[in-house]
Amino acid sequence: MNGAIIPAKQNSLEEQRRQLPIAQGRDALIQEIRDNDVIVLVGETGSGKTTQVPQYLLESGVAGEGVIAVTQPRRVAATSLAARVAAEKNVQLGGLVGYSVRFDESSTEATRIKYVTDGMLVRELLSDPLLSRYSAVIVDEAHERTLRTDILMANLKTIQRSRNQPVDRKGKGRATALNPLKIIIMSATLDAEKFSKFYDNAKVLYVEGRQHPVKTYYTATSQPDYVDAALRTFYQIHIDQSPGDVLIFLPGQEDIESLEKSITMYANRLPQECMGVTVCPLYAALPPTQQAKIFSATSKGIRKCILATNIAETSITIPGVKYVIDTGKCKEKRYIARSVGTGFDTLLTRDITKSSAMQRAGRAGREGPGLCFRLYTEESFKAMPISAEPEIRRCTLTSSLLQLKCMGQNLEQLDFMDKPEQDTIISALATLHLLSAVDDKKALTHLGRRMALFPLEPTLARSLLAATEFGCTREMLDILSILSASSKVFYDSSEEREAALETRRKFRHSSGDHMTVLNVVRSYDEIAASESKAGQRDWCQKQYLNFRCLTEAMDIRKQLREACEKNGIDWQLSCGDNEQPVLKSLVRGLVQNAAFLQPDGSYKQIMGPSIVKIHPGSSLCDKKVPAIVYDELVRVILRRV
Numbered sequence: 235m236n237g238a239i240i241p242a243k244q245n246s247l248e249e250q251r252r253q254l255p256i257a258q259g260r261d262a263l264i265q266e267i268r269d270n271d272v273i274v275l276v277g278e279t280g281s282g283k284t285t286q287v288p289q290y291l292l293e294s295g296v297a298g299e300g301v302i303a304v305t306q307p308r309r310v311a312a313t314s315l316a317a318r319v320a321a322e323k324n325v326q327l328g329g330l331v332g333y334s335v336r337f338d339e340s341s342t343e344a345t346r347i348k349y350v351t352d353g354m355l356v357r358e359l360l361s362d363p364l365l366s367r368y369s370a371v372i373v374d375e376a377h378e379r380t381l382r383t384d385i386l387m388a389n390l391k392t393i394q395r396s397r398n399q400p401v402d403r404k405g406k407g408r409a410t411a412l413n414p415l416k417i418i419i420m421s422a423t424l425d426a427e428k429f430s431k432f433y434d435n436a437k438v439l440y441v442e443g444r445q446h447p448v449k450t451y452y453t454a455t456s457q458p459d460y461v462d463a464a465l466r467t468f469y470q471i472h473i474d475q476s477p478g479d480v481l482i483f484l485p486g487q488e489d490i491e492s493l494e495k496s497i498t499m500y501a502n503r504l505p506q507e508c509m510g511v512t513v514c515p516l517y518a519a520l521p522p523t524q525q526a527k528i529f530s531a532t533s534k535g536i537r538k539c540i541l542a543t544n545i546a547e548t549s550i551t552i553p554g555v556k557y558v559i560d561t562g563k564c565k566e567k568r569y570i571a572r573s574v575g576t577g578f579d580t581l582l583t584r585d586i587t588k589s590s591a592m593q594r595a596g597r598a599g600r601e602g603p604g605l606c607f608r609l610y611t612e613e614s615f616k617a618m619p620i621s622a623e624p625e626i627r628r629c630t631l632t633s634s635l636l637q638l639k640c641m642g643q644n645l646e647q648l649d650f651m652d653k654p655e656q657d658t659i660i661s662a663l664a665t666l667h668l669l670s671a672v673d674d675k676k677a678l679t680h681l682g683r684r685m686a687l688f689p690l691e692p693t694l695a696r697s698l699l700a701a702t703e704f705g706c707t708r709e710m711l712d713i714l715s716i717l718s719a720s721s722k723v724f725y726d727s728s729e730e731r732e733a734a735l736e737t738r739r740k741f742r743h744s745s746g747d748h749m750t751v752l753n754v755v756r757s758y759d760e761i762a763a764s765e766s767k768a769g770q771r772d773w774c775q776k777q778y779l780n781f782r783c784l785t786e787a788m789d790i791r792k793q794l795r796e797a798c799e800k801n802g803i804d805w806q807l808s809c810g811d812n813e814q815p816v817l818k819s820l821v822r823g824l825v826q827n828a829a830f831l832q833p834d835g836s837y838k839q840i841m842g843p844s845i846v847k848i849h850p851g852s853s854l855c856d857k858k859v860p861a862i863v864y865d866e867l868v869r870v871i872l873r874r875v
């Protein structure tokens with residue numbers, strides 16, 4: 235039976251591959267890649283760039299024998315695309331086709347096509363500066379211009395020079411090891427010129443896309459409560475419009491979860507004769523197991539409603555979408571400078587750019603004519619900037635600066651597409667100096683080199699190394715794993731707030747929230763030792779703890795423990811019930827985020843002019859301790875209602 239089913243499925247995937255717009259240009263594309271070492275490939279979202287180009291390279295052998303890397307700015311895109319391509323190739327994920335993202339990897343020696351986050355490939359530069367395992371690097375979604383993509387593009391340029399034109403022919407072995415490198419820069423928007431120029435006028439190729447007309451509507455007035463506006467618009471579509479799935483763009487996970495709740499609530503009250511609704515969330519932290527639902531076809535009489543962040547703009551194409559609702563918002567990482575050395579990155583919700591708005595509308599016209607409802611006015615659209623500023627111009631450079639220093643590179647001299655601001659560089663240097671990662675002469679220290687060994691922010695890596703000194707690596711890894719997870723361990727649903735606070739009181743530690751987190755992990759460890767997964771989930775629910783965060787954190791902890799072992803660090807050092815070593819280690823890393831009590835009861839940052847307040851959810855909230863350190867600062871934006 236099975237034997238009969240698999241080939242049939244395989245055929246239909248084969249058929250789907252053949253029908254993609256890019257398939258017509260397959261042979262020409264392969265020829266161009268053969269003739270050129272760098273190609274810039276531009277094509278409409280959904281034309282088949284990300285899933286097909288790596289397969290063409292592999293099938294034609296044009297990229298030699300090495301591994302083909304495909305970079306993605308987001309992990310959810312890397313994992314889901316790898317799964318798709320493995321299915322198209324009819325192989326197990328992690329074999330011929332695999333992926334590698336921070337804290338999660340599915341690849342083996344046999345892997346030839348590897349979907350990776352841009353950050354992972356930058357990290358690989360540390361151990362393999364010429365990326366010698368790879369014969370082709372495809373930089374995908376290059377138009378997003380993330381910091382890691384920019385660092386990668388700068389490095390690829392020099393790597394290609396040394397690999398493709400080996401000047402040093404003395405060492406024979408080295409010359410043979412240096413297989414040539416193909417670079418393919420892929421983008422969904424028409425900004426190819428800049429990439430081409432950067433790579434010495436590289437050849438630009440265009441994939442003819444299929445785009446049907448999309449009719450766009452605006453609101454008459456601005457909609458401050460965009461989640462509510464999205465809810466109403468969705469139900470208008472659902473009641474009035476013909477079948478077809480709806481894609482709603484929202485800034486982040488919180489809004490997605492809240493809209494998911496309200497859409498589901500109303501869906502349950504719909505009259506019998508009405509079409510059913512199924513809601514699929516899609517955001518960066520979505521576990522791979524839940525991704526499949528987005529792509530599965532809905533049965534007749536059901537309308538699928540996908541709630542997505544800007545991932546669905548160009549990275550992931552969802553079939554069946556006929557209606558797009560665009561809230562006009564996204565989250566953007568931005569560096570908030572206070573004074574030199576005291577800035578930090580925050581995620582701010584802000585208006586999107588014209589280019590995003592156009593991509594979002596375009597998602598409605600993939601399979602036929604569509605409709606796009608913009609929840610903002612036409613004037614707001616006209617006032618939007620054309621495209622976003624590259625991340626390198628607006629984010630902290632601390633972590634990247636440390637990595638570059640480990641590679642012996644100088645941020646100021648690297649050939650970037652856009653140069654970072656001098657102030658941001660100075661600020662990053664000041665932070666590294668404070669952490670003792672660089673010395674007074676800005677040279678990398680032994681400690682700095684060790685900090686870069688861990689897939690952690692330099693501040694957290696510093697705390698981990700301090701913990702080896704103070705004998706509490708076990709406790710520190712418990713805490714860092716929770717801090718590194720993509721969701722929060724304490725979740726608050728407003729209805730059950732009081733009950734949640736009461737239940738969690740037993741975990742509270744008088745020395746602060748990091749120790750509270752440690753208490754949670756310790757209790758969870760005890761439960762996990764005896765209970766099944768279902769039992770653990772149940773326990774978490776009763777304690778008002780986020781099961782998803784804890785399981786992810788345990789995975790992260792395992793990997794951090796392995797990283798410790800690999801680097802000769804004993805992760806089993808424990809300080810038992812004495813919290814002092816843990817607190818001391820935390821201070822080493824978070825020193826920049828220290829604040830002292832003022833006579834009026836507020837706290838003032840030691841490294842900056844700002845007054846900070848303790849979050850009402852903190853165990854220190856109503857205590858007056860002389861000094862605090864924090865790992866997260868939330869900006870409260872007061873809005874006039």
Ligand code: ADP
Nearest residue numbers: 279280281282283284285286318529551552553
């Ligand atoms: P591009 O990179 O040009 O935007 P892709 O290669 O990502 O295009 O997508 C090509 C096609 O593959 C799209 O029609 C998309 O819907 C489909 N596809 C991609 N991933 C999946 C998946 N996980 N399941 C089903 N279809 C998918």
Ligand code: MG
Nearest residue numbers: 283284548549
């Ligand atoms: Mg793509």
